[in-house]
Amino acid sequence: MSAATATSTPVVHIDNIVAGYLPGVNILNGCSLVAEQGELIGIIGPNGAGKSTLLKAIFGQVNVRSGSVMLEGEDITGLRANKLVARGVGMVPQNNNVFPSLTIEENLQMGLYQRPGAYKERLEFVTGIFAELGKRLKQRAGSLSGGERQMVAMSRALMMNPKVLLLDEPSAGLSPVRQDEAFIRVSEINKAGVTTIMVEQNARRCLQICDRGYVLDQGRDAYTGTGRELLGDPKVTELYLGTLGT
Amino acid sequence: MSNNSSARRPKSKATTTASQEPKAPSAADDTHVMPSKPVERAKSTGLHIGEAAPGVAKVDPIIVADGIRRTFGGLTAVDVEHLEIPRGAITALIGPNGAGKTTLFNLLTGFDKPDAGTWIFDGTSLSGVPAFKVSRMGQVRTFQLTKALGLLTVVENMKLGAKGQKGESFWQSLIPGIWRKQDEEIEERAMELLAKFKLDAKADDFAASLSGGQRKLLEMARALMSQPQLVMLDEPMAGVNPALTQSLLDKILDLKQEGMTVLFVEHDMHMVRHIADWVVVMAEGRVVAEGDPHTVMRDPAVIDAYLGAHQELDLGVVTGRYSADAADSTTDAAASTKVKASDLEAAGMAELEDTSK
Numbered sequence: 001m002s003a004a005t006a007t008s009t010p011v012v013h014i015d016n017i018v019a020g021y022l023p024g025v026n027i028l029n030g031c032s033l034v035a036e037q038g039e040l041i042g043i044i045g046p047n048g049a050g051k052s053t054l055l056k057a058i059f060g061q062v063n064v065r066s067g068s069v070m071l072e073g074e075d076i077t078g079l080r081a082n083k084l085v086a087r088g089v090g091m092v093p094q095n096n097n098v099f100p101s102l103t104i105e106e107n108l109q110m111g112l113y114q115r116p117g118a119y120k121e122r123l124e125f126v127t128g129i130f131a132e133l134g135k136r137l138k139q140r141a142g143s144l145s146g147g148e149r150q151m152v153a154m155s156r157a158l159m160m161n162p163k164v165l166l167l168d169e170p171s172a173g174l175s176p177v178r179q180d181e182a183f184i185r186v187s188e189i190n191k192a193g194v195t196t197i198m199v200e201q202n203a204r205r206c207l208q209i210c211d212r213g214y215v216l217d218q219g220r221d222a223y224t225g226t227g228r229e230l231l232g233d234p235k236v237t238e239l240y241l242g243t244l245g246t
Numbered sequence: 247m248s249n250n251s252s253a254r255r256p257k258s259k260a261t262t263t264a265s266q267e268p269k270a271p272s273a274a275d276d277t278h279v280m281p282s283k284p285v286e287r288a289k290s291t292g293l294h295i296g297e298a299a300p301g302v303a304k305v306d307p308i309i310v311a312d313g314i315r316r317t318f319g320g321l322t323a324v325d326v327e328h329l330e331i332p333r334g335a336i337t338a339l340i341g342p343n344g345a346g347k348t349t350l351f352n353l354l355t356g357f358d359k360p361d362a363g364t365w366i367f368d369g370t371s372l373s374g375v376p377a378f379k380v381s382r383m384g385q386v387r388t389f390q391l392t393k394a395l396g397l398l399t400v401v402e403n404m405k406l407g408a409k410g411q412k413g414e415s416f417w418q419s420l421i422p423g424i425w426r427k428q429d430e431e432i433e434e435r436a437m438e439l440l441a442k443f444k445l446d447a448k449a450d451d452f453a454a455s456l457s458g459g460q461r462k463l464l465e466m467a468r469a470l471m472s473q474p475q476l477v478m479l480d481e482p483m484a485g486v487n488p489a490l491t492q493s494l495l496d497k498i499l500d501l502k503q504e505g506m507t508v509l510f511v512e513h514d515m516h517m518v519r520h521i522a523d524w525v526v527v528m529a530e531g532r533v534v535a536e537g538d539p540h541t542v543m544r545d546p547a548v549i550d551a552y553l554g555a556h557q558e559l560d561l562g563v564v565t566g567r568y569s570a571d572a573a574d575s576t577t578d579a580a581a582s583t584k585v586k587a588s589d590l591e592a593a594g595m596a597e598l599e600d601t602s603k
Contacts (some may be wrong), residue, residue, distance in 0.1 A: 022396060025454050046484070081377060132595060145321050147598060155281025184587045187565040208562040208574055209329025218457065227562065231574045 005089065009073040010034045011164050011195045012058065019057045019066030026065065027053040029219035033197075035164060040190040041197045042206040042227060045216035051199040052094070054216065055166045058197070059091045060084055086114050090162030094169045097153035100142030104152055107141050108144075111156035118161070126155040129188050147174045150182070158189065163188065167198040171205065176215055183209050207231045257535065276457050290523040291538070293332040298537035301328035308333040308476055308507050315392060322359070323349040325531040331476075336498065336508040337542055338518045338539070341528035347511045350528070351480055356380040357385045366535050368475065382409055384468040390511075392461035396454030400445060400464060404436035405429075407471030434472075439467045442497065444490075450495035459490065466497070477501060479510035483517055493542030495521055519543065559585055 012035040020026040027050045035041045035051060043051050056062040058069050060079050063210065069077045079087075081160040086186055090201045098107050112119055126133035130151050141152055150170055170235055171179040179202060187209045200206035207213050215223040215236055223236060230236045283379065292552065295303045306332035316324040324346040331337050339347050352358035354365060356377040364373045367385055375383075395403055412418050413425035440446040443463045456464060460480060469477055481496070483491060498521055501508055512518055518525060519541055525542040527535040535548050542548055562568040563582035574581035 022454050050485075064320075103402075131435050143320060145598070177590075178598065179595045180559075181562050181591050184565055187561070187567060187587075192567075204574070204576075205561055208560050208577075209565060211567075211568060228568065228572050228574075 006011055008037065010036050010070075011039075012028075012197065013070040013073075014054070014058065015068050016071070017057055017069065018065045019053060019062045019067075020065065021062060025095070027062070027219055028057060028182055030067070031216065031219060031221050032067075033214055033221060035195055035197055037195060038190070038193060039195055039212060040187070041195075042210035042213040043158075043197065043199045043216060044201075044206055045202040045222070046215060049216040050219040051216050053219075055168050056089070056196070056200055056231075058164075058166060079088060079138075082114070085160055088160070088163030090157030090160060090165045091148070092153045092157050092167050092170070094172055096200075098141040098156070101136050101140065103140055105137035107156050107161055108137075111159035115160065119159075122159045122161060125161075125192070125213045126158050127184065129192065130155050147178050147182070150174075151185070154185070154189070155196045158179055158194065161214070162194065164195045164197060166194065169201055171200060171202050179205065185231050203236075204231070269303035287503075289538070290332075290335040290502075293335055293524055294536075298541065300533040300536055301309065302330070304330040304332040306333045307327065307331060309365060309367050309509075311354070312363060314350070314358045314360050315354055315356065316346075316353060320350035322531050324353065326350065326363070326533055328411055329526065329533055331507065331509055331526075332524055333507050334502065334505060335523040336502050336510070336521055337526060339511045339528065340507060340513070340515075340518060341534075345381045345528040346531040347528055348361045348480055349531075351387060351478055351511065354452050355478065357383065381472060381474070384475035385471075385478065386472050386474040386476075388462070388465040388469055388480055388482065390480040392458070392465045393455065394453040394464055394468075396452060398453055399431065399450050400440065400453055400456065401436050401449040404431050404440060404468050404471055405465060407468035408432045408435070436471060438469055442469045444493070447477075463490075464495070470501075474506065476507045476509065477510065479512075481511050481513065483512060491517070517545070558582075559590075560563045564590065 004208065012033065013085055014031065014033040016030045016032050017028055018026050019028040031050065031054055032039070033043075033054070043054060045051050048110045053062055057064050060076075060081060064077050066076075068075055071089065074087075076087060076089070079108060081091075099110060102110065107118070108123065108154070109119065112122060123134075133151060133155055141149065144152065154165075154170070155169070167186065171182045174182055183205050186198060187198060198206060198210065207230050210227040213227050214221045215230065223230065225233070258353060293304055295305060297428040309329075311326055311329045312323055313328075314326045315322065339350070341347055349358065353360050353363075354367075354372070355373050356372065356379070359374070364371060366372065367383065368381065372383075372385075375396040381387075389445060395406070398406070410424065412428055418424045437446060437449065441447055443466065445463055445467065448460065453461065453464060460485070466479065466482060478569070479498075482494065495517060498508055498510070522539050525537060525539050526533055527542060527545075527548050535542055535545050537545070558578040558581055560568070560574045560577040560579065563570055563573050563579060564575075564585050565587045570579040571581045573582060
């Protein structure tokens, strides 16, 4: 779990990428990130800093104009989603993350369509973390609440046994109690050995559970450190954690 | 449009910067010296009738909403029994993510249709009135995710905000003489507002080249072009450079001074405390508390809804990732070691079952 022990090739190595949606407008201006085997990485930063875009850059959903994204030493920059999934990148978008007209079971099967033989084994792994999904496999995903959909989406991404799991704001739209639950689930997924990169608005909670954090600001990785270092950093506290203090 | 405008620009810029002069020096000091208190402006008080409670009647409401409900599938996003927004004051709408704040904004401004409910703006029923008519009536809004027209310049974006433009009529648009003068006035007003929001240097750049924070400013400035009575700001501070925060707060206070009503959604409690006269707290679609900022922020129901019951816990310690001596200093390390992760998980699941019933 700790970063220090890993000397092998990192699972994800993003090197100085510049990326954007519109021609001439860059959202990421030279952003770098490293995720070692088994790490839980948190990405925080103000709105518009490029957090979600960074995930999209890994998942080939935004034009990467320069720099590279490496997965275990192989260049995956700009590959299409199906290729990325086959190579072991699992993505859980914030919205529209399930097939609403399919059942939970069918959603999970969709996650594994490239390797259907492993269904049983992977289902066991997933229901080990999300026990309640196992009991409701026949329910239509469209009837689920946002938080439940998030769970289904995470499970679906885990079906392919990804080398890295990308989570876009897993706590978004949840009440505080359910947010805590979501963070604990993410921690469990990571403890089961899945390298995880998570973008979060709830910076404090995110930093509490992650091994290392990146603070993005204006498309660059402004600070990085262990979750604990960033929690204790007055600058980060002032800018991004905020307090309700009196 | 832009040919004749650039010729005239320097003149209007000169006049506006001159009027801005006295303010300029303070901008630099603003960033550090504590959240500098320029001139503490008086809060509006005596806005409500009777005890402050969810749905309390206001002395002079600008919006009166009744029984508004909006569901998405099984999720009830907004379920507001009764809500009044006081006129001529700054009202903050706060609440946790997913509380329905933005959905309520969408409903009130005609961007979304409720399953049930009616609301009155300034004496006129707005139920079912489309967004563009709502804005013509003097109720404009900004968006959390800004909607600037990227391939128009900043000043063109601004000019779009002005209402009653003669050139909008097809036949009149063919005869420049009819609208040229008005267009010049609009542009002058646009440049004045841009100067106020420190965007005047960007006037001729494409809006797409602005940062998220600058787009926020542009959107707010554009909203003001329509000379509204009620300005609704959806997270005006999110993404805005902290150094600009103070001057933006002043801008909002200025709006009130000019007689506008402001309703804003915000997560930054410092801002809420500093400028809001009235605070409405939403959670899970309902209004759970109302009152003046200081009272509301001490309300246990608010602390519970907004902060969650377990803010004192360090989830890193709870999940066993870190030992108690490494605990986040804002949390209670001892308590964190005693709580089981599985219990918190179960609490989340229990709440889920409650809400899905």
